[in-house]
Amino acid sequence: MTDFTTLALRRELIDSASARGFDRMTPVQAQTLPSILAGEDVLAQAETGSGKTAAFGFGLLNKLAAEQAETQALVLCPTRELADQVGQALRQFAATIPNIKLMTLCGGTPMRAQVNSLAQPPHIVVGTPGRILAHLRRESLNTSALQTLVLDEADRMLDMGFIADIEAIVGCLPADRQTLLFSATWPEEIRSVSTRLQRNPKQITAAAGDGPPQRIAQIFHQVADTDKLAALERVLADTQRRQKTFTQALVFCNRRDDVDRVSTHLNSRGVSALALHGDREQRERDEVLLRFANQSCAVLVATDVAARGLDIASLPLVVSVDLARDIDTHTHRIGRTGRAGESGRAVSFCTPREHERAERIAVAAGFRLSWSRLPNNEGSARDQPPMATLVIQGGRRDKLRPGDILGALTGEGGLSGDDVGKIEITTVRAYVAVARSKAKPARDRLRQAGIKKRRFRVGVLGD
Structure with a gap:
């Protein structure tokens, strides 16, 4: 049975699953949750997008x-982006349970502010190894009552050199705990870490989903270094022609300076x-990811820092302008498309x-490599994104809520509900996607009328 009601879950979590449309468990949930609920350690191989966050959550x-x-x-997560994503998901899962406090602890945020917040201990902490270890060493984070440790995308954390930090963190935790380790791949180092950190773990390999298999068309083009920019334009324009609507794409480069060069071009x-x-x-990285997720830009050009923790439900195209350095990196790049039963295309440029x-x-990867000709079309995908992002210089600290912002925009702001997209609120700022053609008038009206009778500075990101 794959219904959540077949598990020994508290009623609030069954209600949470139902509220989010989780009618049936994904394979990773069905295979891991019985062992997790029984208190066993689990070593699970599962890709991003397989439902693993709900499993351990x-x-x-x-x-x-x-x-x-x-x-x-x-x-523990390898990157700030993934930690933020996991934290948001756990908050949603816990929405039906009163008084749950969750904190995200990562670099890029002042240490003092985090220390002050930790004075009232959170029930759940999500973070990156370096910042978590820093708090443990200064004793601002108390883990004496810890019951559960989760290592999410453990292979990536090992690739990034976090093993020493992870082992130091584990040395500060109670020995009597449950340890859940999730990894997209199982290199020998993962098994070695599991042996040191876990007790007789249940080993599980799960597929990404229980619906139709992922449909990712892998396309390889032979392209000289000097022709890559023109080739990219042709691929983007061809995808826009195929989709017949606004199309987003994720483009990977191996070097930071190439990312800047490609995006500028x-x-x-x-x-x-x-x-x-x-x-x-x-902050810039967070705002870039936010604008891509809310359809305020068409193309995100990135190094592999974006290969993990980026979760866009309908992303039709991934392009590797530079061929990935290894199979694991290639796998995670193409895994950004073809998600949740959607079809997708993964295009890789390859020099001779x-x-x-x-x-x-x-x-x-188990497929036959065949070389494809570049699309014959000329020109670029010039469709403007349907949304733009307003940034409001006020956030949770100012007691702003999504409903306050939506009300200000659709009331005196003059927008319809369809003109407003995703609303994200941080401690000191709020971000809201609005229809591009109405972004500047909406900005001006918010500046004049305010929100809840309070004036805030408001701008359009990117202007």
Whole structure:
């Protein structure tokens, strides 16, 4: 049976699953949740998009005691982007359970503000290893009551060199705990870490979904380095022609300077593009991801910092301007498309000197490599994104809520509900997607009329 009601879940979580349209468990949920709920350690191989966050999320929430103001669960993630995504998901799952406090602890946020918030211990902490360890060493984070440790995308954390931090963190945790380790791949290092951190874990390999298999068309083009920009324009224009509507694409480069060069070129050709790489400040990275997720830009050009933790439900195209360096990176790149039963295309450019690496990727992934001709069309995908993002200099600290912003925009702001998209509120800022043609008038009206009779600075991101 794959219905959540067949599990020994508290009623609030069954209601949460129903409210989110989780009619049936995905394979990773059906295979891992019985063991997680029984208190066993679990070592699970599962891709992003397989439903693993709900698997460990429902498991740790099921035994959480809201009346005990202690940190009972810790989730470690490789990147700030993934930690934010996991934190948001857990908050949604816990919405039916009163008084649950969750904190996200990552770099890029002042340490002092986090220390002050930790004075009232959260029930759940989600964060990156470096920042979590820093709090443990200064004793601002107390884990003496911890029940559950989750390592999400453990293979990525090992690739990024976090193993020493993870082992130092584990040394600060109670020995009597449940440890859940989720990884997209199972290299020998993962098994070694599992042996050191877990007790007789249940080993599970799960498929990504229980509906139709992922439909990702993998296309390889032989392209000289000097022709990559023109080739990219042709691929984007061809995808727009196929989709016959506004189309988004994720474009990967191996080097940061190439990310900037490609995004600058696309913008000069009338394609709305943003750049994402490690040289950007954390706030800039967050705002870029937010604008891409709410359809305020057409193309996101990124290094592999975006390969994990980026979850766009309907992304029809991924392009590797530079061929991925290894099979794992290639797998995670193409996994950004063809999600939740949708079809997608993964296009890889390959110079003549990279043929051997392309063949190794194909053999390891189990498909036959065939070379395709570039589309014959000329020109660029010049459709403007349907949305623009307003940034309001006020957030949770100012007690702003999504309903307040929506009311201000659709009341005196003059917009219809269809003109307003995603609303994201952080501690000090709020972001709202609005129809592009109405963004500046909406900005001006918010500046004049305010929100809840209060004036805030309002701008349009990117202007």
